[in-house]
Amino acid sequence: MITLDRLVNVLGGYGVRLCGRPEARSAVLRSVAMPDATDRHVTGDLLLAVGASSPAEAVRWAAAAQATAVLVRPPEGGGAEQDAAALGDRHGVAVLLADPAVSWSQLAGVVYGLVLESRETASGRGPTDLFALADSLADVIGGAVTIEDRHSRVLAYSRSQQAGDPARLATILGRRVPERLRERLQRRGVFARLAATDEPVFVAADDEQGLTGRMAVAVRAGRELLGSVWVSCAAPLTGERLRALADGARVVALHLLRSRASADLERQVESDLVGRLLEGGADAATSASRLGLAPRAMRVVAVRAFTPDDRHAALLLAFEQATTGFGWSRPGRSALLGDTLYTLLPGEEAEAARQWVRDLQAELPAPVRVAAGIGAPAEVTDLPAGRQEADECLALHEGAGAGGGLGSGLGAGLGAGLGSVPPAYDESWDEILLLRLRAAARGGRTPARGPVSTLRRHDTLHGTRFVATLRAWLESQGDLAWTAERLDVHPNTVRNRLRKMNELTPLDLDDPRQRLAMTIMLAASGDDDRP
DSSP states (O other), rough: EEEHHHHHHHHHGGGGGOOOOOOOOOOOOOOOOOOOOOOOOOOOOOOOTTTTTSSHHHHHHHHHTTSEEEEEEOTTOOOOHHHHHHHHHHHTEEEEEEEEEEEEHHHHHHHIIIIIOOOOEEEEEEETTHHHHHHHHHHHHHHOEEETTTTTTEEEEEOOTTOOOOHHHHHHTBBBOOOOHHHHHTTTTTTHHHHHHHEEEEEEEEETTTTTTTTEEEEEEEEEEEEEEEEEEEOOOOOHOOOOOHHEEEEEHHHHHHHHHHHHHHHHHHHHHHHHHHHOOHHHHHHHTTTTOOOOOOOEEEEEEEEOOOOOHHHHHHHHHOOOOOTTTTOEEEEEETTTTEEESSSSSSHHHHHHHHHHHHHHHHEEEEEEEOOOBBOOGGHHHHHHHHHHHHHHHHHHHHTTTTTSSSSSTTHHHHHHTTOOHHHHHHHHHHHHHHHHHHHHOOOOOSSSHHHHHHHHHHHHHHHHHHHHHHHHHTTTHHHHHHHOOOHHHHHHHHHHHHHHHHHOOOOOHHHHHHHHHHHHOSSTTTO
């Protein structure tokens, strides 16, 4: 079963919007109907108003069919939304207005798939029929076929090896078009033409890339590019073969729409449940059970994805990849909350979580980079704390310049040596503590006066190195020789500095509590004065 609310959320991606009657969102939809001139008694929870000349006519049909909601494509030009809402309120029918650019066949495929079938989901079961469709196209056209998404990742391919070549083999084995070939096609304007036209595009042979020739056509839903179909051929297709390719692209669009719609629904359900677990609540065990998570320790992984030009698209790509595949075979469950992807991974080993991050990075397009943080092992009821730990480790990784593009100015010493390895809280708690202290210092929650502040002001005014000397002495646990070695000065210089420092402000270095307080102040203030 599906509620109108969930249907609206999914169809919203295709330009469908609900006009008025927000109270109808909780209504359960169990059946779909379409007008039929030979049957005056058509009934259904959702009416597809195919052939309606206006929203008013569609609402009248829906009322006669005792429908909860009606889906209608208004005429081009707009202006129908207010009238549709008023009509719907008058007749007790929720009106869904569709984008006129999306065909009825595509809308019907999505709606029937969601309400009646719920099959072919990319997140749970996979669009297996795409392989059969690729085989059928290959038989009709007489060339090897691959079906790709808009990021050149392989969705399906034909068994046929007619006109197969090294580029096709590399694409299938790597599950995406090799980067060198993709760059070559980009330079030749192939992707730009696919984005701009529905007409098939011929790609000439390229011996250097192992490409014998291709005919490609865009797969589109309304104005949105969903992917493309590629056929191996030495010369441009013509006649029946060309028409078969164009018709095949329209069928592929229907498959991808139904697959994505169901996948979006499952992702939403998964994301909602993961969000509840991360926020905490009395039903944590129930939510974990619905997600198929065993009652065992797990780690929270927080991920941010980015490209030099765009963070949002990269993050959506990461979420899509994290939630793609058979639900029971995926190791984790994920949610997209704000600008962060959170994944719950069963198991206690930090290295397993790091491998998951590496696998995610490998599946994303080359320009996309990720930064990640890993919480300590946590039981279901402790996952909110695990989320905070993962967030702090993510900030630590970003501060270390993960991926070469996310430095946050926390200082070169913070996270030193981490490189591209995502930190885990139980292994990096000391760095996290320093991060918290520095955040407190930036928020003005540390004393503005005291020995450390006094010495720092003196250094600024007079060019002395008193703070660096105090830090080195404390870290050397009062060993003058070691302190002098770290500062590259004579031990007598250290003695003289300590004496002058004590004249400026009472240091009381014999008091362990004072030494601890000064150590904390220095840690919170950063590493700029580190020797």
